[in-house]
Amino acid sequence: MIEIKKLMKQADNKTILKGIDLSIKKGETVGILGPNGAGKSTLLKVLATLVKPSSGEVAVGGYDLKKNPGEIKRLFGYLPHSSLLYDHYSPLENLVFFAKIYGVKNPEERAVQLVKEVGLSFFLNDPVKNFSRGMIQRIAIARAIIHEPSILLLDEPHTGLDQGAIGILNNVILSMKENGATILMVTHDFKQAAELCDRIVIVKNGKIADDFILRNRNITTLNEKYSHQVEGVS
Numbered sequence: 001m002i003e004i005k006k007l008m009k010q011a012d013n014k015t016i017l018k019g020i021d022l023s024i025k026k027g028e029t030v031g032i033l034g035p036n037g038a039g040k041s042t043l044l045k046v047l048a049t050l051v052k053p054s055s056g057e058v059a060v061g062g063y064d065l066k067k068n069p070g071e072i073k074r075l076f077g078y079l080p081h082s083s084l085l086y087d088h089y090s091p092l093e094n095l096v097f098f099a100k101i102y103g104v105k106n107p108e109e110r111a112v113q114l115v116k117e118v119g120l121s122f123f124l125n126d127p128v129k130n131f132s133r134g135m136i137q138r139i140a141i142a143r144a145i146i147h148e149p150s151i152l153l154l155d156e157p158h159t160g161l162d163q164g165a166i167g168i169l170n171n172v173i174l175s176m177k178e179n180g181a182t183i184l185m186v187t188h189d190f191k192q193a194a195e196l197c198d199r200i201v202i203v204k205n206g207k208i209a210d211d212f213i214l215r216n217r218n219i220t221t222l223n224e225k226y227s228h229q230v231e232g233v234s
């Protein structure tokens with residue numbers, strides 16, 4: 001589904017990604033872990049077509065990133081650090097706007113259904129600028145999946161969420177997973193990574209330091225492998 005070969009990204013004389021080779025199959029849920037500044041968000045931004053690679057090959061769903069960025073963009077639902085929502089618009093207005101951009105059938109119906117799914121029906125018509133960080137993140141999740149993408153890119157999606165919102169987000173992720181979506185999740189939250197992901201990729205200093213299948217939601221294995229690769233503990 002996603003084929004990355006020798007991916008490099010340079011910016012301001014700094015090499016952020018130093019030759020990433022990564023192959024992700026359809027239906028995999030992959031946790032991307034690593035220390036601050038390792039290049040995790042940059043990797044997601046390249047896939048989301050927001051950042052151009054300096055060199056290397058990226059293919060998604062059979063499309064080449066350089067030749068068909070538009071087709072690739074459509075396959076992805078992207079949840080970045082910033083919500084991408086319009087402050088003065090309500091959840092309904094925001095979601096209808098994005099639904100129309102993606103050509104979703106019945107945009108209003110889909111928007112109302114998603115606001116209900118993320119538990120904010122009561123605030124359907126209130127401006128987003130009055131919302132808390134967690135409420136904004138709930139609507140941002142709805143925005144990311146409005147067009148029923150086949151690949152979900154999540155950048156630290158659990159940050160700032162309360163237990164209720166974590167449950168909602170995890171249900172969204174698990175139900176997309178059940179429907180065959182491919183999911184990449186950058187996170188510092190080992191508990192959520194172990195709970196949701198089948199495979200873990202550790203990025204360190206712009207390179208892949210480890211890549212392994214995580215069986216039985218085993219957080220101890222995850223902790224041990226991370227400590228070994230990142231903190232040099234064996």
Ligand SMILES: Nc1ncnc2c1ncn2[C@@H]1O[C@H](COP(=O)(O)OP(=O)(O)OP(=O)(O)O)[C@@H](O)[C@H]1O
Pocket residue numbers: 011012014016034035036037038039040041042043
């Ligand atoms: N546009 C840019 N120009 C210059 N440097 C950049 C740019 N974007 C990112 N960087 C640098 O690249 C490095 C990797 O950033 P990135 O955000 O990908 O890391 P990360 O692994 O997601 O970190 P964190 O866990 O802190 O979110 C950082 O040192 C960052 O300052």
